[in-house]
Amino acid sequence: MGLFRKVAVIGAGMTRFHNRIHSGKGGRDLFVEAVLEAVDSVDNGFDMREAEAIFVGNYSSDCFEGQGHTAALMADWLGLNPRPSIRIEDACASSGVAINMAALAIASGAYEVVIVGGFEKMTGKETEEATEILAMAADSLYEVPVGFTFPGLYAAMATAYFDRYGSTWEELAAISIKNHRNGALNEKAHFQSDIMETARRLGERHNMTFRDELDFLRSPLNPYVAYPLRLFDCCPISDGASALILASGDVARRYTDTPIYIHGLGQASDTFSLHTREELTELRATRVAASQAYKMAGVSPRDVDVADVHDCFTIAEVLATEDLGFFPKGQGGKAAVEGRTSIDGERPVNPDGGLKAKGHPVGATGAAMAYEMFKQLRGEAGRRQVEGAEVGLAHNVGASGATVTVQVFGR
């Protein structure tokens, strides 16, 4: 796969991800907020009306808010009529796919500049109903009727993984600890306290004290959600939105001296249901999408300086860091235990806190990953900056891996 021309990110914005602070807002309010921040971020100034089309990743405002047809809604609320508006829905990879589609639209010659982003307003529903809405991204014939929701599907993968590689839950805990530590450095994150701070706060309330993170994570205050996954192995339900402004390589430098190019992109599908996979300890679609993106960008996994990967559950980060080629199979969790994926490690993963701590308003996640790469590669990531990062990667997964996108970014 080769594109007829280059595409670059020239601006990026996102709301804070959170479960309460957006309670008075709808998805439309969140999306507009993210786009306005992206517009303001363009170095040489940007009039929103220069955008020729708008791509919106959104999983299910249909069920969360009773509102379909959300791309046209956003075009209207942004004052972008009559520009074309396109909604993409590919489960939790909705805005990862939207970025790829927006990039192809520019590469086709149709547009020079477009807006792409995503949003999800999830907290209008109680947790149980939200879990059911999310489960609609799994198979309504073969998975949901037997009681599977996503914690269960990923728990099945974790159990298979432990069995195959002799790994233990402590490796998953290391990922949770790292991502909460990173989230504490990110002003846009849903959770901004590290595990020890959380342990002290929750401990006080329950007259308990904890010596260290693992002590807390093994306690009843971190109950099982779906064995072997505990509460702190699962990302939260969040509201939020994210947006990018993309431009063709031909015009990007009119808007900024430091565009961040999408040097490579990939997308792949896998079997829809887990029970038809040959292998539960890897996401094949990650391997295929990454291989496309690496090839297009002309890089190898070892060239990646910083990555945002899809850690909807801690086991998902283990699989991702292996399937992306950062570590051999069976070593992803151990790499986290050894600090190799920390911000100051050899291969920083999820410096923004990941889905675990940053939050996961599902339609917004893919574009929020690209937002992070934009900040990191421009050296604008503040306290969570990965020093000298030149090549970044975003990895967005839909459902239990039936859809995966990968983008490789660089100066």
Place this chain on the structure above:
Amino acid sequence: MGLFRKVAVIGAGMTRFHNRIHSGKGGRDLFVEAVLEAVDSVDNGFDMREAEAIFVGNYSSDCFEGQGHTAALMADWLGLNPRPSIRIEDACASSGVAINMAALAIASGAYEVVIVGGFEKMTGKETEEATEILAMAADSLYEVPVGFTFPGLYAAMATAYFDRYGSTWEELAAISIKNHRNGALNEKAHFQSDIMETARRLGERHNMTFRDELDFLRSPLNPYVAYPLRLFDCCPISDGASALILASGDVARRYTDTPIYIHGLGQASDTFSLHTREELTELRATRVAASQAYKMAGVSPRDVDVADVHDCFTIAEVLATEDLGFFPKGQGGKAAVEGRTSIDGERPVNPDGGLKAKGHPVGATGAAMAYEMFKQLRGEAGRRQVEGAEVGLAHNVGASGATVTVQVFGR
């Protein structure tokens, strides 16, 4: 807007659209059926695995079937893994937009051959609930809470139109009569009897006789749904799917000696709610999208030999034939009365029966229009063939016109 290369349709298929015959099937079964027919239609043979990506237009299997993430589902059921799968949702224009996105993806250099289509399985819900699900494509803040569903929104447009142009309901009836006459010639249509046949059948059951179509359409057997729109002014709720195989201009002739090129395409948005429109008697997005498509194709409205336009309600066909430039404002209904849009008229519109008689499984409609143009321009439309048709147009509308796509097809 200019694309870096041409895109052609090399195969097309669709299920019959119907409200009962698909009762044992899900959306996945319908979509697979349509794709298999499209694959079989390729003149020189086609192995489905030659397709490099799949684009799926689908409005809301989320709410109709409790199933989201449907593009990945279809990729799996078609055996297309690990190829990328992309779901597009833009209300009733979902597969019209999907065609445009698939065409841009090919024009970008990413793919040579892709599958694109759409589906909707609507009859699992009772009519009232289906109407509510469809209304989610209108504004959940400003339209739905005050009682608007789509019959009401289009009825408001009809009333404004009658007021502005002095037109009457009889002009709408002429469109219903024409489209049912055309549907009777289409073996894929939901309704395959003309109005007089229906009048005789329903009349017998109610001990009533009718002299002509208008006599029947004015009777209590054609009750008001939303004044001035009666039952036979409204398209039915149908199940169905449609699919195309698209190829780059560089490879299309490997597959067929008579590819049908997408010479022009366009898309536009309009205000999401009706109450913020400056004008209720036109769809501005139709005019903008058509002007893009005409310009790209290098044709004018008078060059169009046959068109499928979005007649979800009869008034919508009136507006479409005017906004596409076929007739002056105020003349669209009169043109139908005078037979100018009949199959043997000067500008045949909806020779397949349109949404009115062919049916409207919303996600499938845009690709079903392209299917009809593929058949018409290859001279394969059988009893409904428009003689000598060389330029065809498809016009797909989302909701009350907030999304519109137009494609111009030709040899």
